[in-house]
Amino acid sequence: MKAKSPLYQQVAHKMRMFIESGTWAPGEAIPTEAQLVEEFSVSRVTVRQAVKLLQEEGLLWKRQGSGTYVQSEKIEHNMYELKSFTEDMKREGKEVTNKVLTFTLQPPSEKVREALELEDGELVFYVRRQRFADGEPLIVEDTYLPLKLFPDLTYEVMSQSKYAYIEDVKQFKIADSVQEFIPVLPTKEIAEMLGVSERTPVLKVELYSFLMDGSRFEFTETYFKSEEYRFIIRAGRRH
Amino acid sequence: MKAKSPLYQQVAHKMRMFIESGTWAPGEAIPTEAQLVEEFSVSRVTVRQAVKLLQEEGLLWKRQGSGTYVQSEKIEHNMYELKSFTEDMKREGKEVTNKVLTFTLQPPSEKVREALELEDGELVFYVRRQRFADGEPLIVEDTYLPLKLFPDLTYEVMSQSKYAYIEDVKQFKIADSVQEFIPVLPTKEIAEMLGVSERTPVLKVELYSFLMDGSRFEFTETYFKSEEYRFIIRAGRRH
DNA sequence: CAGTGGTCTAGACCACTCA
């Protein structure tokens, strides 16, 4: 299992440990690139690749001529990282449970057909799930998965982690996803499932995801109880 | 003006031109890295830096062993790039106008004081603006700017582009910003200014921004008419 | 002006895709 990931990822991992353990304190400068080259016995390019990774994760920031520093503010749910709800909650030490409310094989709506670039006649699984963190409902999720890619999909699988199934069982490699953020008032049904009033706006996220080979494997509409689940990104300015 | 930007940015710029002009068509593969090295007479590392840039802008995607391709879907408002409303609309060929509704110097609220890390007694400018694209109201924005950083701020400036003032006039270097996305129902006042019903949810974005030296220079709450202004990101999965 | 991160090069080998 401990196979061989690229060097720069191994270095990034070690650095992440230093940060999480507090060896490198928030707001403080980490060792210089030259020192890191020494410490990890890798080239400078590799060190910089590792730092770039942690920078994109929001853990580090750099200041030319001065040094590299540990970010002092942490981001709750970094939208720029495509993480599953399960992973996200585990990181916060919360337990995720799922309640599958609908599980049907059906013809796609026009919207779904387009989003997944389906051929005529292809069917999709439609799965509606209510998702809980430590027993509290935070999310209602409508997912559409092409039958062609997931002929073995089961109710059981969707009661667990969807991404774990796709990556670990199916061995698909997820590349990225396009997500749109839309504020909406929940329908009565969704409001009830989230435990909020119908007059409380919720955040709807529409996303379709890509595999490494460019094919689309899911279309999902997610409703977040936004009082309890904050969406934050750190966006850089280009010059 | 044409001074000397880093080589990889010049290369990225040329490549961006090829994409925008359609010389490299959407969905098609661009030349291989080896060919680009030839074409632009730079090292491979530099080519890869340029490609990385365009990849982060959502213009390209790569597939190991196969090639690098032009993205076929375009993103309307890439949240991961910190762009000003003015820049964003100009790119779409729309004309931006601003109506400054409030312009006062005042003591900060506790929330603003914390977000901007102000000392006791420091004052901030509070500016409320209504912002239009081709005459249509799309945004209401409440901005808080520290007096200490902008002692020369004028009503006139805020009628134009805030970021142009900060970068071109003040010569400050903007690094990045932390943004939170919150669905809300607009107050009566804001609903009116956006030309929507009070029962239409709008997207509120709270952000604070950083300069290159790590200092915070603005806290802003923005209300978007979300029917007309779509928020989309492309998020990558880490492995 | 010493030290930091930013950029750049030439060359090498590896992992993957695809005919």
Added chain:
DNA sequence: GAGTGGTCTAGACCACTGG
């Protein structure tokens, strides 16, 4: 198996920060 992008090295010079 030829060709692609992915990783890695050693070494160099530049631009900026800060005492």
